[in-house]
Amino acid sequence: MSESASKTKNSNRVLPHKHCKICQEAISTKAEPRVCKKEECITKNGKNEKSQKQVRILMLVFFGIFALPFIASIVLQVAG
Numbered sequence: 053m054s055e056s057a058s059k060t061k062n063s064n065r066v067l068p069h070k071h072c073k074i075c076q077e078a079i080s081t082k083a084e085p086r087v088c089k090k091e092e093c094i095t096k097n098g099k100n101e102k103s104q105k106q107v108r109i110l111m112l113v114f115f116g117i118f119a120l121p122f123i124a125s126i127v128l129q130v131a132g
């Protein structure tokens with residue numbers, strides 16, 4: 053009943069490591085970007101980062117489109 057959860061930490065000790073973002077293979081913690089050394093994974097990761105940037109920009113644009121009229125109306129109310 054009173055088995056503490058803190059003990060599981062010790063019994064389940066694993067050396068610190070990361071996993072490749074693409075193929076989940078164990079890699080060094082210092083690996084940056086977080087991918088293994090396979091060319092396939094490196095190029096895939098590069099593409100992912102690019103598309104992530106594009107998604108972020110798109111989201112900002114959409115946010116701007118929706119937020120601008122809202123902000124403008126507040127500014128106009130304050131000004132007028």
Ligand SMILES: [Zn+2]
Nearest residue numbers: 072075088093
């Ligand atoms: Zn990989």
